[in-house]
Amino acid sequence: MTLIGHENDHLRALRRGSLQIDSPTDVARSQEVSVSTSPSTVAEADLLLLAVKSYDTATAMAEVESYLADTEVLTLQNGLGNIQTIREVVGENQVIGGTTTMAAFIPEPGRVRIESRGQTRIGRPWDGTDGLDAVTETFRTAGFDIQAASDIRTAIWEKVLINVGINPVTALGRVPNGHLRSGPGRELLEAAIEEAAQVAAAEGYHVADPIEQAIQVVQDTATNRSSMSQDLQRGTRTEIESLNGAIVDRAEKHGIHVPVNRTLSAAIRLASSRAETHSSNGSRA
DSSP states (O other), X not given: OEEEOOSOHXXXXXXXXXXXXXOSSSOOEEEOOEEEOOGGGGGGOXXXXXXXXXXXXXXXXXXXXXXXXXXXXXXXXXXXSHHHXXXXXXXXXXXXXXXXXXXXXXXXXXXXXXXXXXXXXXXXXXTBTTTOHHHHHHHHHTTOOEEEOTTHHHHHHHHHHHHHHHHHHXXXXXXXXXXXXXXXXXXXXXXXXXXXXXXXXXXXXXXSSHHHHXXXXXXXXXXXXXXXXXXXXXXXXXXXXXXXXXXXXXXXXXXXXXXXXXXXXXXXXXXXXXXXXXXXXXXXX
């Protein structure tokens, strides 16, 4: 396994030593990981796991495009549009879509903390589940609860519905996921998901009990802070455009009124611009 990325503190720490993995349910362990900053490294790979933010998908794929050949590309990213962006670069049979409810973060360079292992699903958006046994077995051996999904596009929409209810609400409220189990947090979660579910249905995707699924995720990851909340705290760009923003865009196409998602999107953009300004000012001080 090789981790490819731009030069940063995390890669430098891994280059000096092994990856430290912490988990509340397992004994802390170390994992040797090769690191590289060269896109050409993917030429040696059978599988590329794309783990960049959704707004970087096109850029990342452009950087590795000339080295992919027959390499399959698996995305477990948040949001809508990633599988389509990958498909613009490689063939349909090379695209593997996926979702995961695993919750983890990097508390310091060279260390990863797993908060919840969750469940991972993968599938071929245009080819079902053919030829995925080797991939699922690799992930299962690494400790993932993973299964192949025959309709991964619906699964991606399912994850999006969960994210539009959890991510912006926790980010704006500056609370861990567990605070959405009741009260005003749950009210906002339910309203955002109800709107988004109408859009999903208009797009041809019917997700069963999305609010109940979101509440289950909230309970399973009660102490975790959503990725969007972490992004705002760090003063980095959020994935709002591929989540609630994408819901608003598709709602307009179908003539569906989504005031909660529109408001959440605008509020995150405002909070993000303020956080990025503060982060920039701090870096210059």
